[in-house]
Amino acid sequence: MDLFVEGPVDPAAGDTTAHRWRSRPAVGGVAWFAGQVRGDRTDAGAVTAIEYSAYRPMADQELQRVIDEATIASGIDDVFVRHALGLVPVGGVAMLVGVAGAHRGEVFATLAWLVDAIKERVPIYGKEFLDGADHRWKVNT
Secondary structure: OOOEEEEOOOOOHHHHHHHHHHHHOOOEEEEEEEEEEEEEOOEEEEEEEEEEOHHHHHHHHHHHHHHHHHHHHHHHOOEEEEEEEEEEEEOEEEEEEEEEEOHHHHHHHEEEEHHHHHHOOOEEEEEEOOOOOEEEOOOOO
């Protein structure tokens, strides 16, 4: 399964997984996070898009490591992760993460941990394009 997609992530990308989760009797909680590109205003101009890039061998390995850590440490049932590569316009989904587990507390905690770990640990780089044809490298916060 490819964890990365070219261009914006389709918000419906997790539909098949969500359907499968609904058929599992042990799953009592499901939560999703869709991170979309914001049109932030900066001194240099407004963000119109972000172009995501990654060194795939390293990014694939670290993203899988993060997923494995989340599932082993939390005891949750399953996770779904897709991250965009390439150009994603304002409003486009750059990252879609879903978590399924027995209880809402562990699901919410794991979802928050996964999103933070992906942003902190996986070597994905974003170049913000600004109106006026300027660009700058994005810093995750």
